[in-house]
Amino acid sequence: MRYSLTLAALAAATGVSFAQSAVPAYGQCGGQGYTGSTVCVSGYHCSKNNDYYSQCVAGAGSSGVATTIKTSVVPSSSSTVVSKPPVTTSTVVSTSKVATTTAAAAGSIATTSGTKFVIDGKAGYYAGTNSYWIGFLTNNNDIDLVMQHLASSGLKILRVWGFNDVTTTPTDGTVYYQSFANGEATINTGANGLQRLDYVVKSAEAHGIKLIINFVNNWTDYGGMAAYFSYAGITSNAQWYNSTKAQTQYQKYIKAVVSRYSSSTAIFAWELANEPRCTGCDLSTLKTWVVNTSKYIKSLDSKHMVTTGEEGFGPIPGDDGSYPYQLSAGGSNFTANCEVPTIDFCTYHLYPESWSVTPTQAWGNQWIKAHAQACTAVGKPCLLEEFGASNNCGIESDWQATALKAAGTGADLFWQYGDTLSYGQTSQDGNTAFYGDALYTCLVTNHIKAIDSL
Secondary structure, eight states: OOOOHHHHHHHHHHOOOOOOOSBOTTOEEEOTTOOSOOOBOTTEEEEEEETTEEEEEESSOOOOOOOOEEOOOOOOBOOTTOOSOOBOOOOOEEOOOOOOSSSOOSSOOOEEETTEEEETTEEEOEEEEEETTGGGOOOHHHHHHHHHHHHHHTOOEEEEOOOOEESSOOSSOOOOSEEOGGGOOEEOOSTTTHHHHHHHHHHHHHHTOEEEEEOOBSSSTTSOGGGGHHHHTOOSHHHHTTOHHHHHHHHHHHHHHHHHHTTOTTEEEEESOBSOOOTTSOHHHHHHHHHHHHHHHHHHOSSSEEEOOOOOOSOOTTOOOOGGGSGGGTTOOHHHHHTOTTOOSEEEEEOHHHHTOSSHHHHHHHHHHHHHHHHHHHTSOEEEEEEOSTTOHHHHHHHHHHHHHSTTEEEEEESOEEOEETTEEOOOOSSOEETTSHHHIIIIIHHHHHHHTO
16 A cells, blocks of 8 residues: 655654545545545545445545554564465554454445355355465555455455464564464464454455455464374374364364454354365264364354365265265265355365366366355355466366356355565465456456456
């Protein structure tokens, strides 16, 4: 987000903050539920992008100054078990006026109607994306910028990592949410802990974005189930599901997160895990965990939706018998988990290249159709929660078109969103579409037009 350098410098030098009298350049100035100023800084005017978001863009406008809020410096995020590139950030500076997580915010709590999602009272098909890194940013401006770009693009759902587990507690201010150092489990609610996720939720509230927040990773990125091993006296993910000590702490962490945002309209759904698998396990292991965990979350928060975060493995009527349709692929059964009463909608992912199934495009389209049919039979929406094909617009846009037409699928989220922030570009993992680039136009701009034309 841009702001007045003169005022920012003055605030930094004097410690004096300035009351907002106008929206800064490229800031939000209107939209459904928006309660802030509609007057832009000099040289800009308030332009409507869609019903939910208006933005200050260059042109004739009213004069004014932007608010600058100076806060502490927090170093960038990393973990002792991180395999993805760390996110680097700069001094925490916020120029956005955001709602609190406990106050009444714009919009309403998302729900379902049959196989459709209902967001802010409107049933329909929705588009969104993933950003594993946004909760580890330490610059509030960067978070606000991402939310502004999502809102102005017409994207409505953002899936974020609600976990960041370490086995050695950082001493340099590095962001982490939970530590298992020295045989003790500690939930970090400080400024370099869950308070970073707090700001993501606040900014999402202010910009009308709905969040999917999960609680643990099947993989070792940002800790995952493996971070619990030494603490719980176990050595595998398969043991994690049946470990009383691991599950007790896992539920403590769930409670710590859910209790912070149980009244927030920004929460789209709570998610049990990122891509839970129990390879080699009896099918009852994962199913029992899904039942018990979803019941527990509902006991804490009955208002928000709950989902699994799974990849969609297991037999489905009409499948081709390939690896992803086998029970052995993840030790799970998509349909059985989808039928659990305390699961509100069903997730599946799509990575044919990683799963070694071909042809990529055609196989993916059939995967989408099969899951949509399964969800229709259960009577709940399917969410195509992750998908990627080496940044191939032709393949991925075709999958989006198939999902949009497939009765039973209510939304799709491409993996993943990228942007240019205060420190430079976010990571490119081979499936990243950066705000404003050609792939983004393909997967977002054109897709939103197709959705709006329905």
